[in-house]
Amino acid sequence: MTPNSAIFTPLLLISLAVFIWGCWKRFSLISRGRYENRFDNIGTRFGEMLLYAFGQKRVVSKPFGINHFVIFWSFIILLIANTEFLLHGIFPAISLMKLPDGILLPLLLMLDLVSLLALSAVIIAAIRRLVSPPYPEARTLEAFFILSLIGILMLAYFGINAAKITRMQDGAHALAHTWMPVSSVISGIIPPSIAASIYAFSWWAHAFALFAFMCYLPNSKHMHILTAIPNCFFHRLEKPNTQPREEFIAGNTFGVDRVDNYSWKDLLDSFSCTECGRCQNVCPASITGKPLNPRGVIHDIKVNLLKNGDSLKNGGTPKVPLIGENGEGSVSEESIWSCTTCGACMEACPVFIEQMPKIIQLRRHLVENEAKFPEELLNLFENMEGRSNPWGIAPTERIKWCSQLDIKPFNKHTTEYLFYVGCAGSFDSRNKHVSVAMAQLLDKAGVSWGILGKDEKCCGDSVRRLGNEYVFDKMAKENVAMFIERGIKKVITQCPHCFTTLKNDYRQYGLELEVIHHSELLRNLVQDGRLPLSKRTEEMGATIFHDSCYLGRHNDVYDAPREIVEAAIGKAPSEFERNRSNAFCCGGGGGRMWMEEHTGERINLARVNEALEQKPDTICVACPYCMTMFEDGLKDVNADAVKVRDVAEIIAEVALR
């Protein structure tokens, strides 16, 4: 059957209707989400969209991303051919052929070659999925179906053109040979007798593939073709290293327990996920066998929204709970509590899906509305609220670490820096050594510094990441008031958790501090010659550096600790296989420090074993939690000959002794 607009047009209109209906349904579901302003800095957003959506910057950061890049750009370029095809189907008079040769011929060449590229990329993608999928569950029928559809489109495109070429006159034939080389080669194997049939078959195959694509797209993960681009546009421009505040007024709901409590951007995220699995391949919980899978969480949010869509639209309550053990569409409590908030998922996501804040919203619901959490957190929450430290030690003990040192309290008129020691630095027997080393180094370098002493309070990092926003809010307000009252402007922290909380979270409370992590300050002091390193230490032996998530990934401090260690040991520290923005969590973040780890392999052991592959004598850290996790892990694998040292301790070795 030859192309026939009388048949084609109604079929197209039906497909278009299905497509628009599907898109509209999803758009209206997204609009059920809470309001959130993502319309600021339009110019920057536009640039980000060009870079990450059209430039595919994150996609191509993995080798196989190049293949996606090819498919993406082929898709964009072939929009020209496909638009022409659809218009031509309705109005046969419309054709690219009417363009002047100067434009037409290069265009045909481009479309011909791009189709071949796309076909190859689709075949490679299918083979990859068969042979070595990004994750085992990625071998879905859906994935192969969509790849086949694209393949059929390309093959049909060649079929149409090859059949046309077969029937061309000599002059046109020669031109086609030059400008449509792939189609010409194929035309060589088509006997002229069946050219007409091939043409008609290919034409209809192309038409039906397009119709199927249109009908299927909004109902599949390939919806990301439409949503990923705006998702890159609307992504959070600042690093997602903090969570939004909550307003504590009686009657408010806290956190998220039903899908429409998420913001519209959260819901858009769920439709933008292409299920590439990059997040789960870097997630410390997923890798070590916990039930948490960041891809799964996003998928469950989408499924939950789709399952509850109708009742939500009618103003009803959701039928499928968002939190629970109800399978697809519900997130289990154990997965919610498994997150270390390391941020690796968000760093890996090519389209900037924000997995971690969504998990914390679920924690907020559990803690604040239900008071339901792993039992070991009860003590933590009460200790934090009652005594402002995780262990519930009397606040008067905060100064014991410096009982044998002469340390001045912070004075707004005479002191430049507040040394915010932090709970670990004040109470943890191992970490007190780091505080002492820091105090001595600051004095040696002649830094003007002081402490808050007994008045120092916990920053509240753990309670915030654990979803206890109510207690965090109280702690933050107390701290912010004290910082303002005491005229504190510049703060040194030795803990990346204090660092990020003071720097990023307290900004929401109107407190702009100049917070410097001790590794950065020490680097500056050495570089400025204020802290002379007269010698180099051999004592550390082979040294490997571990990035803390809240220093590196969440705050982009990667070089300072490495530079300072290099200055002390005379060579760059060796690197973990997964380092810098790809570093693997120690397992202690997100409040996991205070929780038991019952399921799967222990995260700290995974990281310790990764370190031991490099046969280090010293593991250098810049975080008290990492310190504890490594020391515990090394003991577990009977490798306590390997020492764990904070950067400050390594510098103290060469600057003080």
Add this chain to the structure above:
Amino acid sequence: MLIVVCIKQVPDTTQVQIDPVTNTLIRDGIPFIVNPYDTHALEEALRLKDRFGCKVAAISMGPPNTEGTLKKALALGVDYAILLSDRVFGGADTLATSNVLAAAIRKLNSEVDKVCLVLCGKQTIDGDTAQVGPGIASRLDYRQLTLVDKIVNLDFPANKIRVSRKLEGRHEIVEAPLPAMLTVVRELNRPRYPKVNMRLIAAEAVVEVWDNKTLKLDEQKIGLKGSPTWVSKIFSPERDKGEILGDGYADPAGTAKLLIDKLIAKDMLPL
């Protein structure tokens, strides 16, 4: 049916110091907490409320700032929170305290609902006498079941309660008719954590205050006048300042040797 929980606001004893001159607690700047044993009494009352639908009243005798402690009880879900506060209640020993608390329980019994159980912590962490609970039971003529670590059975129709008492090296199962007074130990339960909305409502709530105009007790039986106990001296045992020996982190073996030598020198290590 009403369950009454007696709670006390105590200074956070890990942070408490004693004034060497007056022999009293230095309360300035010391945060207050709910007496830890009382939180278990409160939890058990709330569990019984969840199970049987009875109402729970929390009462506390103390200065006006005790309101904070009662608000914590409200945030956890008690139905009534009553502060027994009056200057004439001040300076009370355990006898005078139990007189006031018993009077309040009588008033609740007659004006709110029939009291079936009174729950107290086994003792407070500041006074540590463990006398107030039993004192209340005596004043009210209730059965007293002390050191309860489990309510084995509570049978309202039969008007009976059977509990397990945690004694030294053994448990004792005892049964008593209601109404009864229980003092409880930590093993009884794990206290719940307050929900935010309840906290916000509790923060706004007005705690009812009963003074002696309400309770109308004989002033000879309450406060300092009603307290036969006389504290002659209270003090912190002296403790010499500690000393940090060597560097146990850099040189554990050497430091252990230092410690052993020191202990031998002081004749504290029998050889």
